[in-house]
Structure formats: structure tokens, C-alpha cells
Amino acid sequence: MANAFKTSGGEPFYLLQDTSLRQTFGSLIGRIAHSHWFDVSELREFEQPQGSCVDHPSTWEVDPLKIACVLRLADAVHIDHRRAPTYLHAFRKPTGVSRDHWYFQERLTRPRVAGDRLEFTATRPFGREEAAAWWLAYETITTIDNELRRVDALCADLGRPRFAVRSVAGADSPERLALYIRTDRWEPLDARLRVTDPTQLIANLGGKDLYGNEPEVAVRELIANASDATKARRTHEGASSAVTIRLWHETDNWWLEVEDYGIGMSPETMVTALTDFGHSRWQAADMQADFPGLLAKGFQPTGRFGIGFFAVFMVADEVAVRSLAYDEAPRSTHVLEFTNGVGSRPLLRQADLHERLRNSGTVVRLKLRHDPRSVEGMFKTTNKSLSHTDLLHSRLINMCALAEVDIRAQGPDDPQPVMIIQADDWTRISYAELFRRVYRRDEASYLDRIIYEGYEKLFAEQAEDLYDDSGRIVGRAMLATGYEAVHPDLRWMRLPRAQIYIGGLKADRFDYCMGAFIGLLLTADRLRSFPSASIEEFQRWLESQGATIQKNLQLPRIDLRFIGDLLRQFDAQGLTLACAISSQGLINHAQLREWATRRDTVLLVSNSSILWRERQAQPPQFYTFDGVDASILDDMLLVSLNPGWEFPEEIRPAPRDERFADAVDSSSDWNPRAWWYDTGNFGSVGLVVRTVADVWGMDVVTAVNTMETLILQAAGDSRPTIPTNDGAGVRVTAIRMRRPAGPTP
Template structure:
């Protein structure tokens, strides 16, 4: 059965009907551009007929009539009582039930009025009525403007009466017991808010983060085109380039992705806080993408604005994979000459600026100081200030600008599934191949992850595959001694933070914070456990500090984590050794204390001699185990368990301070727990 039973009418007008119906959720400019030149003559079977269908007029007529259809006939009280709607539905029903029939004033305005007033407990319904009336006003004004521009007669109603302010609207839609004053949050200086929330105030003094955001946007664009079938799953490329002339240096990020229409470039990209991938515009702009289960990395709609951390002159050149129906050009160029201080310019690119294939090119003029900050970026590299953790094979001065540039680019997208190239003028190299992180040698991968360490082999550390039970590779990790051992986390290939407890890289969930500095690994606890076991088996006897970091992952293993009288012992070995003791002090693992130790940290680490008769235990839970939801291991209870077995009974005295060792004759004092053996 068909809503339009007449076959000939349905066959002749069906496409137009469907298109006009779909246009209800389009932006008004697209409606105008799509239907302005679409007059449809009467079908032959109705001849003779001298009339035609004006698609533009019909589209705007249905659009505005549907928007303005709010009155009590649509929301009768009897059905309200039967259905008892809640929440926003209740407010919608309530305000429509109070509204009377719309009328037109002599000034060509649509008058909306209510018979009864809105009480204090009906404020939300009143504000919803005002917001809906404002929406109707926008639709009427848009229809007026576009139909006049298209040389069409305009509608008799051109706006909504008394819509300028809530107070004015209350003239016809009255309130009782309260005043409709608009106290909603306002943004007076939009440019300042964008600069603060989309730049250094959010990301800190790290201009390399802006480059990361541009690479992330480029990756989303390439994956979107893959999802649509525009290119194969292994195709697509991102290029990060520097170009110089006599007066300036430009940084370019170019992708061969989906590109943007004029509307997306000017309306969505510049709408701060609105991401295309999560907006309603996605359905009309890229039909079919949502059904492909495409998941973008970007979701906050603020990453593009970080580009102004790099410079004020910015150009965005784009070529959509398929020209939008309402676009007058294949390509567009949006140009900012003075950052957010002035309005940008939209134009068609010159022949020398055009892209050869679909995609987007973001170019920013960058000064020497900012470029230097990018080239020496530490990003999420926690080793940058601690070269003692590395084995270097070349001096910092030996590294060329090109080498620095390529390393920084690779570090921002170390596990990407898209080819990434880096170029300075005519010198070009591929820095990331799709998913090559899975097969790189350990030293190559570590150098990619920690670029600010200068050069050479960053860590003499083999990496172990982090795999799920299914065999899925979700990371490559290793463990080293040092408080600053932090691994890099990535989401969909883009660097997304760091996490203490290991070195290497692990895939992670999408960031929950705007600055994208923290993310949680996707690997399960069983995958970490398996990896930790393999690490211990492959390294023999790792450092005690490393063992303490790994232990929560394999808590059922009795590792040598207890130090007593110069020996490192397992719990079983400790139990045997304690049988000959009658008193014992227990102290947490040692760190240098600047406030109480009258020596340097280096001397403390090199020359500390511990007293006998004291068990030293690890006490801190690592950030990694916390992120995995693993409970802290209570080593005090484990020592007390060993004491019960060795002594049968013991007394624990109040915690006290005691000398636990010395450095070059200087006593080191720490708080300890004292235990004495109880007589049989």
C-alpha cells in the first residue's frame, strides 16, 4: 500500500517528494541552493495544464508550516491525562496545550499566544515555548531572505511577533508569579573564549600538541573515506611538511581524506565545540557514513583551533571526495590573516593552490621560536629531562633539523594505521607505515616514542608483546629501573598520554579529558599478567624496583622483594631467615628525602649503607595497576604473615623513628614499625 496510491503521480513526483521531505533537517542555505532552479512542469497525463510545481516554494512552505504547527489541537489535555508524559515530553505537551491558534498580524508577523498563563512550576514549559517560537522565527526569516534572493514572492508571515526578548514574548504568552528574564550564560568575547579554551590555556605551552591535533583530524578524514569505500583500507596518506621562502616558514598538514564541503568548512569547522562526526549535519553531509560504524578520534570540536598556537596566518584548503550538490566549486580555501582577531576570507584557491585529489591541507605560518619549540618538543616523553636513563650514541648537536622534525612527527602518531610522510622543502621520507609499530625493532620503536632524548638507542630494553587471549596485539612494553619510567598510550594511532610503570606503547581508550593527556589502556589484566611473566622469564633477575612495579600484575608469584641484611628475599626465604630473630624493624622502600636528608640525592643513591635487622619493603602502588583496577599489595601484612609462621606470636609496638642506615657517616632516619617475638 502507498500513501500516494496514484501510480503515475507517484512515479512522476516521487523523487521530488522524497527530496523535499529529507530537506526538513537541512540548513536553510542548502534548501535554497538545491531547489532554486528546480521548476517541475505538470505531468503529461494532466494535460492541458499551464501550472508548475515550484520546488523551492513548496520546500520552504512545508518547512515553516511544520515548524509553526504548535497549538492545543496537537496536544489535547485528555491525551495528556491518559499518557502522563514525563521530562521534556511533558514540557512540550504542556506548552502546546496552552497555545491558541496562530494568527498573522497586519505587520506580517506570526502571533503566538496562550489563553491561560504559565505558573511558577511551569517555567520550563514556558522557556521551551520561547525557544520553539525563536526557532520558528529563524525559519520564517530564512525563508523570507532566500525566497527574495531567488526572485520568488515571499510568505505573508515573515517573523514571529514579540520574539526579540523573553520579556516581550511574555506579552502574548503570559506568566504568573515569576518574570521571564533571560539569565542564561552569555559569551561576550567569542574570540577570547576560543583562544583560551582551544589553545595554550587548554594544552599548555606545547605547540607540538597543535600539530598532533591536525594529524588526528587528518587521520579521521582518511578513515572516513575508507569507510565510504572511496579508497581501500590500506590507502590514504598524511604529509607533514615545512616550506620556506625568503620571508616566511610554513607548516603544512595534508591528507588524502574525505575533504569538506563549503558548508562544513564555514559552518561546522568554525563552530567551536561542535564536531562534524557527532553533529546532526553528518547525516546530510556524508550519507551512509554512520551506518559503516565509523568512529572518529575527534569528538569535542575544539582541536582545529589549537592551530593558532602555531601562528596567526592560517589557510585551510579542501577538496571534497565528491562535490556537494549545493557547492559551486570543487575546492575552497578559508584564510585567516590575523588569527581570531579578524574575520577569515573564503575564496576559491588559485591554480597553484589547488589539491590534486580529495582531502584537506592546513597551512600555518610559523615563526622560528615556535618551530624550535615544536622540534624540541617533549610531548609525552618523560625521559626528556633524564638522559641518564638512556644509552646515547650521538651528541645532541649532531642531529639535523630534518631528523628532529621527522622524529617529532612520528612520535605524535606512533601506532597509526595510515602512511605518514615528513618533508622539508624537497627532502621527504616516510616516518610511519601503517601499523609498522607491531614489527619494528625495539630500539627503533623506542626512539619513535621518545624523540626528545636526542638520538641513538633510547633504551637498551627489549619489548615484550602485550597480547589478549585472542592473540590481538594491544601493546609492546618493557620495564626499566627509574621513577620516570612511563609508557606511551595511543588511541587510534595518535599519542594520547603516558602511564607510569613501563616503557613502550599500549593502545588505549579515547581520552576523557579535553587536553587529551590521559587515557586508559585497552589491555585486560590477563594480558598484562601474561606479559609480566614473560618479561621476568626473559630477563632472569630484574632490578628489585622493577619487580615491585610488576608484582601487582602477578601477585600470586613470590618474588624477591624483601631486603634484609644485604640480601633480597622472597616471602618464603624471609620466613626461614626470621626464625633466628627475636626483634625486627620494618621500613618502606627508600627514597631520598630532601627535607630531612643532609646529603644530595646522588650520594644517597650511590653510598647508602643499610643497617642489619631491618626488613625493607615496597610500599607504593603504581599508576598502571591503579588504572587497571588492581588492588594495592599490603607488604606489611605479608611480613606479619611471615612473622606468625616463624615466631608463632609477636607484639607490634607503636611506630617510631630509627636510624636505618648511613651515607658517608651521616645517619639516615626513617619511621619504622617495631616487632618483638612473643615468649612461648
């Protein structure tokens, strides 16, 4: 029922005051008005004429299709100067795209009809500075031409009288439109970016050229899409279901299938989402129209770039996608079939009776090119100790370790799907179980199994959770150097790496840690990411891990120095961990303050100039790269002069001290000001310089400005010499700091 408006006196009134007309045509008027936003193909719903009002002659029937077409075309072609009066421009002063719209519209004359075409002309040419307005006019006119042609086709298809005007002159090319709407001293050549061979582009960027030689990614991307659809339905209606992955062998071929009970896809969505490279369905207008508020309710899709599906062609040429859109009947199930990868046009058809889905969702089936348990296959392995079923379970458990939906798997030996991951259970299981999930040992060697067992025990003792601002766990991990004493006879020489998961699926690795993190996506291929914890939370975790590791009496002291350096390369402090090496051994921040108090000169020696090793209850042993014993001087500190910065630039750029932004490092000299601006101001060396300057009562600017670089350069060799047992000595690269004259504050 129509809502009444009210006058200032409270009296009700309607836009259509006549009650009979309002009751007869009110609903139709609303539908026609809404149809302004429809695609032309959707106007077929107005095909049936409506009878006249009871008070009117019977011949006064209404043709809603004609009215809808007339209104949308009249609105579309209304782009001339009548829509942009010159005097009104002085008051509104439009900017940006609005200004360009105004410029071209105020210049266009009333369109004239020439045969079955509209002709738009302009009062004067468009100069070079007005090129953007001309191109906007061209795009608008091509849109009008498309509307006219499609309405004409619709009327012809339905056997209706066709409109007299059916196209726009010059809309087929910029050069031809310039005959009607002239340009001045520039040529309207269409130089937009375009792809000449989209099939080849998709074949390249949708496969190895994007993801590398990682065919397992194809499965991950299918699971990611299925997981997104499942999460979308869960967010929309609260229901929850699993994603199921099946692998089987049939008639000499291996088949893989990924099934979900998510929101499914209409035939139109299947075409756009699965054939339009770069089209993300989650950002599409029709998705937001069908599921309004989905993103506002907290739904976060894993897929954002519209390229993930194309990874399937890394492992298969024959692909079939069955889907049933949410709230549709089973007979609306459709199938999209690829028979030759992206090399041929896919076929969209209505599903046969036995192919229909009972509930909304999607099933993607692949005919794999190779046995998945082969070097060329999906899992790229030479390990024959695992059956296809065991291998499927093992790889999926690792790949989906942090899954946000239930994951089920069915291999050739499984009579029915097996639940292998429960949604978000990684935050509830023990550290030991999480370790076994993230670091699957099913294909590991005997030696690796021993190492894994040792690390599992250490992980259970030292791992710690990270949280986001809402208190949700976003990581469970520990710092590790790769040299922990996990077995009395073994030292693992390969650095362990934590796993980063995007949308619950494995995406990247993270050095110097073990465990699992929820990640932030850095690249479209989901192969580069970073833990999603805030920088403050991440640094809190680093400091806590540093304190925990320091209590480990079995850890070599060289590892403690490494951990201290690592914390500071993430801009954490690690004040109780070593920041430099003196002649007497490792020193931390407090020990450095005491050490610097007793000295007037400090030589910061590059730790790449000399080697050292710790000794039980003795000062460390220093020696050259030739193995000759050496003795560093009393005022020397070994420290990395060129520390690394571990944050990706996208997350947190390396810090620079802008007080020295004017400094330039020449190719023949080492400028300490330029070094401090770009490199020296962070890491352990940054902490050392600031601490020494503070102890000596200097500000950092003064400390840096008075530094001396002792290096080998064109003017000579100013490097200091460290005595060696063979009497030859060894020169080392260093920076000298001097205490200022006068009493110490």
C-alpha cells in the same frame, strides 16, 4: 517506480491510486516530503515550477517551493493544545522532556495573527515547578520564528509572493515572550552559560593554556586531522594514501604544509570544523549523512573534541586551508584563509585555478613565526648539528612512530617526499628498530648515546607484546627501573619512560617502562593517556615481565624489590618477587609464609624509617639517615606502609575495603581501620598483611581490628627502637600484628 502495498487478500494498491497523478507527481511528492529535513537554503532546488498533469488545464501548474514552505511552516507552528489533548495525557503519562513538551503544548491556545506576526498565548501562567516547560516553549517558539524569517527571506530573494506571517511575537527575548505566555512568581531571565569573548577564549584554550609550551603539538594536531580524514576514506572505499608533511624556506620565511588525500571538506564543513571551537566534524549530522555507517565499520577518529586545529596558532598567524570534498570536481576546491590568527575574521573563497586539488583531500599551509630549528621555533632546539631536513625527519619519526597511515616527509634538502613511516608497521618491525624509532638519538649527547645503545640491547631481549581481545598488538614494552646495568661503568640515574600513542601519534609518557603503547585518551589535549590494553592483559604482561627481570642476575636486589612493589601497585601479584625485607634480606610470598609461621608477633616497619643495602652472600646492612649502622629486630619487616596506586582514577580507582568504610582517621591518632580501608589494602603491604593473617588462621577483618599503630602522637611516643652501633638507637614508625591465642589451625 513506486512500490505497491497489498491488502490482506493480496491485492495491490497505492497511496495515490490515480495512475496519471502518481506518474506525474509521485517523484515530486517524495522530494517535497524529504525536504522537511532540509535547511531552508536548500529549498532553492524547488524554485522551478512544474507543469500541470496532462489531464488538467495548463494553468494548473504546481509551485513546489510554495508547497514545501507551507508544509514545513504548518508543521512548525503546530504546537498548541490540539497537539497535546488533556485526556490523552492520562493514558500516555509522558516523562522527562516529553512531559515538558506536553505541559507547554496543552497550555498554549490557538495562535492568532496580529499584523505580520503570530501571537502564542497560554490558558494559565507557568509556575516555578513548570519553568523547564516554559523554557522549552521559548526555545520552540524561537525556532518557529527563525523558520518564518528564513522562509520570508528566501521568497523575497527569489521574487516570490511572501507569506502574510513572517515572525512570532516575543521570540526576540524571554522577557518579551513572558508578556504573552506568562510566568508565576519567577522571572524568565536568560541565565544560560555563555562566552562573552570567544576569540580570547579560543586564543587561550586553543594554544599554550591547553597544550603548555609545546609548539610541536601544532604539527601533531594537523597530522592527526589529516590521518583521520585518510582513515575515513580508507574505511569508506578501501583506498589508502599517505599524509605528507613539507617544510621549506622561501623569501625569508619558513613554511610548513600538511597534505592528505582523505575525504576532504565542503565549504560549509570547512567553516564549521575550522572556526567552531569545540565542534567535532566526526560526530556532526552532515558527516553521518554523507558517510553513513562510517563509525559502524570500525572507523575511530583521533580527534573527538573539535579543538585540535586551533593549536596551529601557537606557531603561525597566517594559515591557509585548501580542501576538496569527496566525489566533487576540482573546480569545487575552496580555501579558508586566516591572516591574523584568531584575531580577525577568516576569508572563505573558491580556489584559483592553480590552487585547485585534483583529488579529494585537504592541504593546510602555515607561515611559521620562527625558524623551526630555534628555541622559539616549532621544534624548540639549540642543536645545530642536524639540518632542517634531518631534524624534520627525526621529530616526525618519533612523533608518528605508531602511525595508522603512511607518513611522508619532505624537508628543504629532499627533492621529493620520503616515506618515513608505513601504516601500522610498528607491530612488524624488530624490537631494536622500534626502540630506535621511539627513542631517537639524533640530538642525544655522547653519554646518552652509550646508555641508549645498552638499553636497546636489553629491550631487544626483554620486551614483550601486549594484545587486545581481538589479538591485535596494542603495546611492545619492557619494565625498567632506570638502574639496569646497561654499561659496566655507567648507571643511568634518569628513569626511562615508555611512549603512549593516540591514533598512532605521540601523546604521553609512562613511567617505569620502555617501549610504546597504544593509549586511551584521558584529556582533550591528548597529553594525558594510559595504555589501552585491558587491565587483565596489562597485569599478565606485568607478571611476565617480573619473571623475566628476576632471571637477570646482573640486576641489583634492591631493583627486584622495587619491581615487586611496582607490580602490586598495579594490583598484580608478583608472588615470586620480594614483598618485604627481613633481618636476613628480601623475602617473597612463599618465604614470608615460612617466616610468619615461626613468629607470634610481626612489626611492619615503614621502609622510610631506615636505610639498607645488600651485601654479597651476607645479610643486608641497615643504617640510619646519619650513616650509623643499625640492626632491625627478628620480628620486624621493612615494607612501604603507604603504597602508591599507579592506575589513573579514570581507568581504575584505588581499591577500598568497604568492610571498614565507617572508619575515620583523626588528626591526632592513626586509626589502622581507616588506614586499611583507604591505603593499606593494596601494594606489597596489603599482600604481607593478608599472608600473615592467613598463616595465623585469622580473617583480614580480625587482623586489622587487632592491629596496633606504634607512632609519635600527642599522647606519647610508642614507636619501637632499633639498636644502633652508637648505642643511641633509632625509633621507627610501625604497625604491630599479634597471632591470636590458641592452637594454629
